[in-house]
Amino acid sequence: MDTGSSIALLLRSDDPPSPEDCNLAEILDFFGIPWTALTVSEANGDKVASLTASHPQFSILTSARSLAETLQRCKAGTFPAWLAAAASVFVYDFQPGDPCRALLRQITGDPEADIRGIDAWPITVSVTDAFPDMCGPMSALQIQLQRGAADTALVIQAGGGLQSIAAAPEGHLFAGFSHSGVRFFADASLTMVDIRERAATYFDVKKRFAGAVPIVMYLKWSFRDICWTASETNACLIIDDPPLRPRYGFLEFGELLHLANKQTFATTIAFIPWNWQRTNRDTVAAFRKNSEKLSVCVHGCDHTRGEFAARSAELLDRKLKTAKCRMQSLLNKTALDHENVMVFPQGAFSPEAASALKRNGFVAAVNTEVAPADDTSNETTLADLWSVAIVRYGGFSIFTRRYIHHGIENFAFDGLLGKPCFIAGHHDIFRGHGSALAEFLRQLASLRWKLCWRTLGDAVCRSYSIKAGGGTSKIRMFSEQLRIENKEAMTRRIQVMKEEPQVASLKTVTVNQEIVAHEYMDGCLRLTVDIPPGRTADIRCVYHEQPDAFPDSESVSYRLGVAARRYLSELRDNYGSSDLFRFRL
Incomplete structure (x- = not known):
């Protein structure tokens, strides 16, 4: 005690x-x-x-x-x-x-x-x-x-x-x-x-x-002086699915950027890697120019139903290798980098998917669903939902996000708990030129909290729990990358703790790209870091990758099915939801 x-x-x-x-x-x-x-x-x-x-x-x-x-x-x-x-x-x-x-x-x-x-x-x-x-x-x-x-x-x-x-x-x-x-x-x-x-x-x-x-x-x-708390509430608007083109459904990127500048928020597009070749030069340029407000993360691979609800580690590794190759191709083609955060298609995931993401260099996942698609494998508890992120599955962080219709009171309670504020949406959140979104953002801004808008990758890396104690602060790390600034006039010492049930898969721990010593005790990775005044500590956990996994090589019929699905989805989103397109894609 x-x-x-x-x-x-x-x-x-x-x-x-x-x-x-x-x-x-x-x-x-x-x-x-x-x-x-x-x-x-x-x-x-x-x-x-x-x-x-x-x-x-x-x-x-x-x-x-x-x-x-x-x-x-x-x-x-x-x-x-x-x-x-x-x-x-x-x-x-x-x-x-x-x-x-x-x-x-x-x-x-x-x-x-x-x-x-x-x-x-x-x-x-x-x-x-x-x-x-x-x-x-x-x-x-x-x-x-x-x-x-x-x-x-x-x-x-x-x-x-x-x-x-x-x-x-x-x-x-x-x-x-x-x-x-x-x-x-x-x-x-x-x-x-x-x-x-x-x-x-x-x-x-x-x-x-x-x-x-x-x-x-x-x-x-x-117990405000001794309980786990958050120094700030990181926030991001996450829009699923759009390719990087001027318009997608109700979403117009020019209008989004204007609204983001007016109301000071940040947006990350959950980008389907399959779309890597289908981009617009001017839209991509807007992302590069406004990198503090606009970014892309990874949204599945082909965006097929339940592709990351699979239980096969080999299949999941192949899917992730394919997704990573496509995102690298996007970078090579457009000079637009992505954030190593996964948003699961349809919110469906398996416990094995969390471990596969860790092996493949992802720092976190962000999801609306809080439990695996297979109910029999659900181990999520209320404590997990109250935590900064769910770490129940392989020790890999799955941050939760909410839709606007969940209500301002639930976003506020999450903030009271110390969770980040991640808003989920699709193109239709911009219906009526985003008037409902703008009103909700005004409600968020009126709450009594320190809300810090960041792109998703930056937000998850800065979301942690802290407990002050004498000259040393205790930090609970969640994502596989932690970023902490020292804004004080003297060196700040932090003791970092991270739950790690798969310690055998851990390769190294680095601070500002230098390998550092760490210890493992009571199921947790632990290390002490001194941060000089005005400096930032970038702490990363690096894991062994699956050596024999290669990108997917699917059949022609599968590839045609994926293409049909994507084009029909875009047809539905761009031209309305008549009875012809009222089916789930």
Whole structure:
């Protein structure tokens, strides 16, 4: 356990830990927050002092029932000294009934405080704009929750420094207040999400607000000096499929560049390698001239259905070799380089595809789907979705991205978690000259965060988690390339850690192209780097490639099928979606 830093005390009953106790502990571990359990008997036996002696401050997290049991011995209107010594107390699981209702009235000082069930759906939750340090990018949002997204609401009269953090018509879903010298935060959630739970699709706060949003807000605020966090939110708009020609469907590259200059954003085209010969000189020149705003990455190989959902390592290696050869040919022909990031066609991938990308020099993948196409191989958890990137498959990072229709609240929650802001789209995102996109970008710009627009390759290399500690910062590396600047006036030391389950495939680790020493411990690659003032450290993991894999040599019928698919797709996108073309390509 870390000493010399804040600590969380998990107050629980004397019985074995409940599922909610375990779920809360997992969330604390996820954020790197040190914690220790405190039973009701230990609290009443004055053990708090010994548990917190080596920590400058502590906060308490508890269910309402456990706190009620602890306070039974206290005189009315008073709290024990150890509770008053806490920096704050987070209370959740206010079950309907007299014990929890009595506790709510005791800690608020409101004799009419009550617990109310939520029956009407949907409900609109208002997040305060008066507590940006806690709410971050979710400040001032109005979120329409679907049935089951919240359990109950707390009815508390104004007074006692009451601060509503998230409120619904039925009452407060999350609120802060002070009473008798103790600062409380009351969360109406009855349960905590189990971040070990398998996830087949993206996390949606409109469906799972309770047990997720309040606890994340609280932990990121209460333990802001010690939990894993992000120094900035990297952002990129990713448009799938277009060849590099002046117009594709609703997308006109001249109009895109004008909008990017006006609203200051960056775009990466997920480019199908098959199209490498089908480019326009002026369009390519615009990309080269505006390389900080426009770039291309790799979008499959032929863009056939499920081509990277294959389980054969040999087949995947051949596909990737072909894709790389085509992208190299694009460079040779046009002098336009690409970013070594994969966007899977149709979002379909297999666990083996992640390992194949690592062997073939890709630094990361970015995807809308969060689980492999074959459900039986899905190991993605909610913790993976909350992380900067999914590293479940071969230790290779798959960054998640969202469509605009996922809602601003989900982009904001991702930002609160420390994830990058990657927007997915196709040509039709520019319908109406991109008016809906422009409005969404204005919403993003209005959020309380440090949003940094970059092309996709640069964005993934600068997306990492950081934890400050004395003179050395701890860094969690995700993509196979990490880029960190030192903007300070003195040398900065960082300790880099990267999950690496396939250490045998690791060839070298380099810093600014020089091979450096590293160690491997507890499943993680570790190294220490000193960055001089005003300099940048470019850290790369280089892996052994598959020696006997060669580019694909497909049959004539296959090549004709791919060509037909691509031309029909372009016909559909360029000339509308009449009944003739309403099929999936």
